[in-house]
Structure formats: structure tokens, C-alpha cells
Amino acid sequence: MAKFAKKKDGDLPAVSTASLPDIVFMLLFFFMTVTTMKDSSIMVENNLPTANQTKKLEKKDRIIYIFAGKPTREYQNVYGTETRIQLNDKFANVGDVGSYILEERAKKPQELQNVLTTALKVDSDANMGLISDIKLELRKVNALKVNYTTSEGDAFNNLN
């Protein structure tokens, strides 16, 4: 009768971790496909305004970014709290926008140079004077396609 030895209770079998790599790899591939590389670190506050009548910017290689907003806290003692423009990784003045656009345009392949869009990523607290100045500069270099980048949401959230 000793053949049917009573199992010791209170001794749980260890959970198999053999499938853990598979799960992690799945997550990894998910993030690799869904996300894109950061190409510049943002040095300005960038709370984009919300809108719901938006269109997607599909092709990343056809976009030139211009950031604007108040410098983040770490830059505030150097650059102050006024709204500033950020081009690539540098703070810039309105006058630099034109040459920046031309420079970026020259970097793109020939066939894309006419279909570029300028994405304005501007903090919702910025004032329109700066935007007008940027738009004027863009018109000077004939970069007429503009996208006011927004985040998804109700437009009424922008009013405070």
C-alpha cells in the first residue's frame, strides 16, 4: 500500500519561466514596429493644443519640424521664460527659420524636395505673434505646406 504515497501538501510546483523570453520578445517587437526613433530632444515646453478634425502626417521623411514654446526648467536660467523657437537641437531666432528650412530641404532627396511639409509643434500657450513671424519666414522660402501639429482631443480644451 505504500505505492500510493500521500503527496506532501504545501509544496507548490515552481511556475515555468520558459515562455518568459517569448513574451518579452513579443513586447519588444511590438515596440519596435509601433514606435519611431526620437531624432531630437525637445528643449521647450510642448503641450500641443488639441483638435479633432485632424489629418495624419503619414510620411516621416517628408516632414521638417519646428518646435516653439517656453524653454524647459533646466534651460530657463540661460534662455529665460519667453517663448522660443527650437530648430534641431538649438534655440533659434525667427530670422534663422528660413535658412534652416532651406538647409533641411537640401538634405532631402530631389524628388521629395517639392512635397515637404513643415510641422509646427507649438505649445498651446505661445502667442500668435511668433507664429505669424514663422509663417512669414516660411512664405519667404516658399515652404507653403504647413501642419499645425495637435494631439487628439476636443478643441474646447484649449480655452482656459
Next chain:
Amino acid sequence: MPINNQVPEVNAGSMADIAFLLLIFFLVTTTLETDEGLNRLLPPDQDIPEIVVHERNVFRVQLNDANQLLVEGEVLELADLKHRTTAFLDNGGIIKGAADYCDYCKGDRASDSSDNPHKAIIYLEHTRATSYGTYIAVQNELVAAYNGLRNRESLNAFGEGYVAMEQRFYDEKTTPTEKEILKKQIKQIQGLFPQKIIESNANENNNPHEKI
């Protein structure tokens, strides 16, 4: 001594750690795609010939320093802007029988509002101190008015909303032949309600770059 022919199994215990390391690397260096927004085409930087437009065909939207909204001379809440804009665009005030009579308009046909959607122009004015958020909210409402009207016509003509058609057009899965058809349909609807928004240049107040 017995010879061991079997290749020893590689220990896969650290695989998870390696994968975790990669995962964290990608989490840190990448961002989720958040790029969408309102597309606009700026006017070219050249002298624009003066055009004469009737006052009734112009819908004035003004924003002041305090982000208050003035529409056609009266203070308005942002929530009412879409409704007012739709009424203006859809008015079709020209008398029946005239050459450019708007037969698809469903508005009031008031004589002091726009003649037809082709002539209707929205004139957006703002000051240097207007906040960008408010400006985007107004732009969004104006686009919403156009999209609403285009949706209506598109549903009538093709049984599919305008916004849905546009989405399908930009979808990568759509075949080229389908795209060709969609493009034609989108163009047709856009032709019914062309988007005409003029903005003033905030630098030279009272001197818009496109004269009305």
C-alpha cells in the same frame, strides 16, 4: 571512458534578460507616433492682385488679445462658431434662376449672407497676443463646419462620409484603382464646398495680405 557524443545544450536562462535589455532600450529611445494635425497651405510671398468681394460673402472671425471671439461684429462663444459658420457657408443666398444658383444648399437663403459656397470666404483675424491654443480651436471649428457640410453632400452622392473617404484614400491598404475613384469623388465634394480661409497678417494690423 565513455565518449559523450551529445552537444551540451546552451543555457537559455539569460535569454529573458537579454530581451528585457533590448526592450528597455527601445522604450527609452523611441516615441509613439503622435503626429497629426491641421494642414494648411500658406499663400505665396508675392503681390496678390486685389480682388473685390461683396461684404455679404465675407465671414469675419476676429480674435483679440484676451482670446475673445468676435464674429461678424458680435461677440460669440466658441461653441456656437461651428453652427454659425455652417449657416454662412450653406446659405446660398443668390436668387433662384441665376447662373450660379446653389441647388444643393440647404441654408436660409438670406440676402445678407453668402451667395453660394464658391464665393463664401472666411476671414480670420488675430492679434499678436492671441494664444496659439485658441487659434487652433477656432481653426478646428472652421474645419469642422466644412467637414460637416462635405460629409452631408458625400453621404448624399456616394453613401459614404467625406472624412471616411479621405481616411480610406490615405490608407496604405487601398488599391491604386480604388484610390483613383476616391480621388475623383473627393475632388468633386471639395468642389462643392471649397475651403476658402483667409488670414490676416498680425504684423501689419488693419492691413491684411489679401485684400477684401
